[in-house]
Amino acid sequence: MVSGRLTFGRRVKLWPIMMMVVVIAAGIIALNSLVKAKDELHLSCEARFYKPFLTGDVPRKVSLDVLSKDKKVVIRYNYFVGDNPAGSIELVGKLLQLEVATMSYKMKITQGTVKNNIESEKLPIHLQQVLDSGGQIFANGGGFDLTLKMSEMDIDKGYAVVRFDPGNNIWACRINP
Numbered sequence: 001m002v003s004g005r006l007t008f009g010r011r012v013k014l015w016p017i018m019m020m021v022v023v024i025a026a027g028i029i030a031l032n033s034l035v036k037a038k039d040e041l042h043l044s045c046e047a048r049f050y051k052p053f054l055t056g057d058v059p060r061k062v063s064l065d066v067l068s069k070d071k072k073v074v075i076r077y078n079y080f081v082g083d084n085p086a087g088s089i090e091l092v093g094k095l096l097q098l099e100v101a102t103m104s105y106k107m108k109i110t111q112g113t114v115k116n117n118i119e120s121e122k123l124p125i126h127l128q129q130v131l132d133s134g135g136q137i138f139a140n141g142g143g144f145d146l147t148l149k150m151s152e153m154d155i156d157k158g159y160a161v162v163r164f165d166p167g168n169n170i171w172a173c174r175i176n177p
Contacts, residue, residue: 041068041105043160045173058082064171066148066162071095073107075146087116093143103150110143 045064058081065076075091093109146164153160155175163170 040070041066042176043162043171043173044176045162045171047171060086064173066173068095068105068107073105073109075109087114089114091146093146096145103153105148107146107148108143109146 043064043066045066047062047064049060049062060082061080063076063078063080065074065078067074067076071094073091073093073095077089078085079087090113091109092111092113093107095105096108097106098104099106146166149163149165151161151163151170153175158175160173160175161170162173
């Protein structure tokens with residue numbers, strides 16, 4: 001007589017299979033929460049400008065802050081002459097995608113604000129390029145795509161080396177909690 005059950009000579013125990021399914025599900029949930037935590041980003045970067053062989057020149061620096069939380073991105077450039085703020089650029093947009101494998105943040109910048117306390121010809125070349133390209137894009141009513149790629153990162157030591165594209169600018173930054 002033939003029964004409706006198929007047997008393979010031994011009975012298969014289901015509890016090891018169920019345990020494996022639970023472990024895999026827990027791993028997927030943990031990985032998902034890790035990726036979601038990584039799309040929150042706060043970097044602080046600073047660059048100083050030096051003019052060799054000039055005495056009495058006032059030191060100049062640019063600070064860069066990158067903040068990303070809940071898919072909103074804010075990038076702030078602040079330019080200082082001595083300790084005095086000389087101008088700033090604030091770019092606002094949204095995070096389109098985080099590529100975990102390459103640690104690339106793909107963003108769409110849709111708004112920009114410029115505050116300038118000095119003549120534009122005295123701005124560092126990098127900031128002038130940001131103003132020129134951003135001004136043309138915003139004048140046409142659109143935004144622009146920007147990618148921030150982590151070239152190197154050490155969370156334990158609290159630093160990251162990032163590259164912006166377009167622009168190919170490289171910054172060494174502190175990772176802020």
